[in-house]
Amino acid sequence: MNTYPNVNETKDLIKQLVSIPSPSGYTEKVIQHVEDFLTNLNVETQRNRKGGLIATLPGENDNEHRMLTAHVDTLGAMVKEVKSNGRLRLDLIGGFKYNSIEGEYCEIHTSNGEIITGTILMHQTSVHVYKDAGNAKRDQENMEVRIDAKVENADAIRELGIEVGDFVSFDPRVQISDNGFIKSRHLDDKASVAILLQLIKRLKEENITLPYTTHFLISNNEEIGYGGNSNITPETVEYLAVDMGAMGDGQSTDEYTVSICVKDASGPYHYGLRKHLVELANANGIDYKLDIYPYYGSDASAAIRAGHDIVHGLIGPGIDSSHAFERTHETSLDYTEQLLYHYILSKLVSY
Template sequence: MIKPTIDMGYLKSVLWELLCIPSPSGFTDQVVRFVSGELEKLDIKYELTRRGAIRADMPGRQYSPDRALVSHLDTLGAMVKNLKPNGRVELVMIGHWSARFAEGARVTLFTDEGAYRGTILPLKASGHTFNTEIDKLPVGWDYVELRIDAQSDSREDLVRLGVNIGDYVAIDPQAEFLDSGYIVSRHLDDKAGAAVMLAAAKAMVDNKLQLPVDCHLLFTISEEVGSGASAVLHGDVSELVSIDNGTTAPGQNSRETGVTIAMKDQTGPFDYHLTHKLIRLAKEHSIPHQRDVFRYYRCDGAAAVEAGNDIRTALLTFGIDASHGYERIHEDALESLAELVAVYMQSEPAVKRDAERMGSIEGFPESQGAGVDPALLPHPIGPGVSEDR
């Protein structure tokens, strides 16, 4: 098992291309085609679900118990809720994000026949007109509207332009790749994760590294709206590692460098054995890392478990500042994350018994705190039990 060199030029180039492709949840066909093309360049076989989630297959020495890595291609966005009498457009959010970060955004509105550029503005946008009232306007989607860059002063004008309720609105990423290594953009969640997975796969292919078991690369298209990896798994997948963002903020241990390994999110703890295996791999290969717990966060793994899959799940993240807003990451975290993903792909299954969906207690793992002798653990004292038994 080796820690391969990650082609960071490729990783950043793919990330740039991904960011340039509009893909709010429900409007992901173009980005699916792009990722499919990258898999073809790497000579990695893949299939699509009916709606376009991608399942790529990297064969190993044995087919089971196999594993999967997952990231999502869909992003936050908006949709036309109503055509307003003033020629502006009322919006609803796609995904969960604050209208605070929508104000001032440049966007593309996709109609049935074409597309228009525009800007999301607060209802009171002009200081010369509303004076200090602009600072008193509440924050929320009811207090913003889309101004289309076309002649539109009435609802009839919008109809003439072909605008309809339900049209998709994609938010410009405004991406900047800085010489300092920082990358600032919307939608780094989770296009950076997709780029990491492709770069790790490229490292495996370039170095002709053998996998012990089959590994599936999953690219989902509905994580931001909750369904994620619920319908793209092979039945014999026993380990699922999500690649997504980890929030750097007060009270969090995530950083914009190294790999942040999540121990728990709002849906519950991640699998003890798979998570601690990833921690061991990071230590053994000198990959910078830290642990964190996320209170208001869910990922593709949650959707897979909620869909009834009996699998071990873990979450590896790149630290991201201002998630679901104007996001920032550092390329060092992406490199460390791709290294850990590539090492993990070469490793043996966390629990060999997982090759069977059901089995006896034989081979079932123990999780008693890093090898603590059970005799040293406290025992309950109940009726008829002596304290010095």
């Protein structure tokens, strides 16, 4: 494999990004981090009203544009109820199950800027007290946050500054192994954000002028369905979402190749663009898998639903255990970076 020149930097950037709490609706800090990265590269950026970030690289052709997107918002929660027992009930942000956060350390982000730590647990956790500890349903009724403070009632919680509507983020527990694996919460989709940032960095360092003006949207509401459905210029012809490839029974995606999505819950992606991506991969020795994600939607599908007249596609690194205990390998990051590099230097597809 011809290694992409900065895959180690990509892994380091992923570690930085996943370590910044950013559940959907609470993304200012991570967007600022991305903006600072691009500003240091002298890349033009602007914020949209939803809080997302758009970077633009001028191309030789300014009449036809491309847009690439990855999202920086993650799964998370909000305080649903300040309970009389001194604990918190949660309401989930994004599509995941309560069992995937049982036992997880978390942070409560209060409206006055304080951060208070806690642990997400079943109310019936102790097997020495509750005989149904293993069988009780993992749901909003039974799961709660144990706060790392001496609080025994709702009034004591509120004295800490915690209130209904405060955001709750999960400890990413990021680890990078010597044999190339990276495991962490929120690789969906911060792995792809890091890939796009490193791609932009490479283009700047190599002083490459793109064939078409290209916009990079770092969206911040994808997990709730509408991050990438706006701020698409009328000149945009192709729109490529960079997001995780989902793994599991019946899937071809793995942790070692780039996944090219042919269809998800929103329907098929553009056939011509899919064929173009496959041709680029074959021509450049890039290992890939074609796949269908049955319970999935992307910023590209959100843009199509919003009525934009675009050619849309979706690729990304393969991520194991999506929306839970995620993991990928540096080779998947590497192949995704390579395919994106060759894609943005290629001609537009015929449509």
